[in-house]
Amino acid sequence: MRSVVQNKVEEFLEILRWDKTKWKDFWRAYRNKYGPIIPEYERIHSVDETLLEEVLDNFERRELDRLRRSWMEKSKEHKMRCAETLSSRDDLLDLHREDFVLFIMGLLGLSDWTAVRGNKEWVVVVDVVSLWRKGILERLSDVALQAVNRFREGKTRGDFVEPFDYLTEKLEKILKENTERDKKLLNVCEMLRREISYYDWVGFYLVDPQKDKELILGPFSGEPTEHVRIPFGRGICGQAAERETTFVVQDVTKETNYLSCSPKVKSEIVVPIFKDGKVIGELDIDSHKEAPFRDEDVKFLEKVCQMVSEIL
Numbered sequence: 001m002r003s004v005v006q007n008k009v010e011e012f013l014e015i016l017r018w019d020k021t022k023w024k025d026f027w028r029a030y031r032n033k034y035g036p037i038i039p040e041y042e043r044i045h046s047v048d049e050t051l052l053e054e055v056l057d058n059f060e061r062r063e064l065d066r067l068r069r070s071w072m073e074k075s076k077e078h079k080m081r082c083a084e085t086l087s088s089r090d091d092l093l094d095l096h097r098e099d100f101v102l103f104i105m106g107l108l109g110l111s112d113w114t115a116v117r118g119n120k121e122w123v124v125v126v127d128v129v130s131l132w133r134k135g136i137l138e139r140l141s142d143v144a145l146q147a148v149n150r151f152r153e154g155k156t157r158g159d160f161v162e163p164f165d166y167l168t169e170k171l172e173k174i175l176k177e178n179t180e181r182d183k184k185l186l187n188v189c190e191m192l193r194r195e196i197s198y199y200d201w202v203g204f205y206l207v208d209p210q211k212d213k214e215l216i217l218g219p220f221s222g223e224p225t226e227h228v229r230i231p232f233g234r235g236i237c238g239q240a241a242e243r244e245t246t247f248v249v250q251d252v253t254k255e256t257n258y259l260s261c262s263p264k265v266k267s268e269i270v271v272p273i274f275k276d277g278k279v280i281g282e283l284d285i286d287s288h289k290e291a292p293f294r295d296e297d298v299k300f301l302e303k304v305c306q307m308v309s310e311i312l
């Protein structure tokens with residue numbers, strides 16, 4: 001597959017070689033080098049000479065120097081993580097359409113990301129200056145995924161928002177849709193995997209009504225799994241169903257009662273779904289990241305399961 005993510009940050013950091021009184025000249029050269037991207041960026045953000053001067057005046061050499069050091073240390077890792085996150089969601093983000101690329105750039109810090117029309121395709125630009133100032137540079141791949149999702153919805157600029165703040169609304173919409181139950185469950189799985197960078201496999205297991213104490217794989221998003229039937233007590237899924245409580249495993253290599261689906265999986269969370277006080281199914285999420293699940297995930301996913309229980 002072509003490389004969807006390109007790192008252009010070093011070119012921006014060249015600004016540090018210029019005398020501060022010449023930073024406007026640097027920006028002009030930068031603008032010419034990245035036409036039409038930067039002129040388009042300026043248009044979207046209504047950057048005129050006054051605003052440009054103001055922003056460049058406010059840039060501190062010390063601030064940019066710190067950004068440079070931090071970037072140099074981890075640029076490869078950041079780029080790789082962004083590329084992996086996006087390409088592992090190829091099926092949901094339509095990457096094969098080849099209608100956009102993601103540039104990681106240094107810009108004026110006016111928003112976390114901007115989508116501009118390039119010469120050949122759209123360019124979704126993530127601005128490290130903006131992320132650095134907010135202290136969220138570490139979350140670059142989350143921002144990239146969110147930017148691409150919002151771009152796919154037709155937005156051209158935005159700031160990173162904690163996903164859990166808006167996902168409940170998206171979920172409500174899916175559950176209200178006029179479609180059959182399994183299609184709704186599939187849409188929930190796809191939405192969660194599309195929006196959260198570390199939810200790499202998302203699926204439902206439902207308790208077999210014929211054979212009590214056995215789970216059957218329901219709708220899922222991610223690679224196919226051989227574990228289509230799981231007895232209560234077996235694996236992380238079976239244990240969560242038996243214990244009737246959320247089970248978080250931050251490092252699957254430390255769990256002896258574990259059914260492996262793929263060597264890429266590093267952690268897993270399983271949340272039971274209750275109806276009339278009984279477990280009727282569960283939501284299972286695998287992550288390729290180690291220890292990614294926080295209290296917020298547990299709270300959010302328990303809420304998801306409560307809402308999903310209404311349609312089961």
Ligand code: SME
Binds near residue numbers: 225238257
């Ligand atoms: N790992 C699970 C099996 C199901 S897959 O993750 C899809 C378990 O240990 O129960």
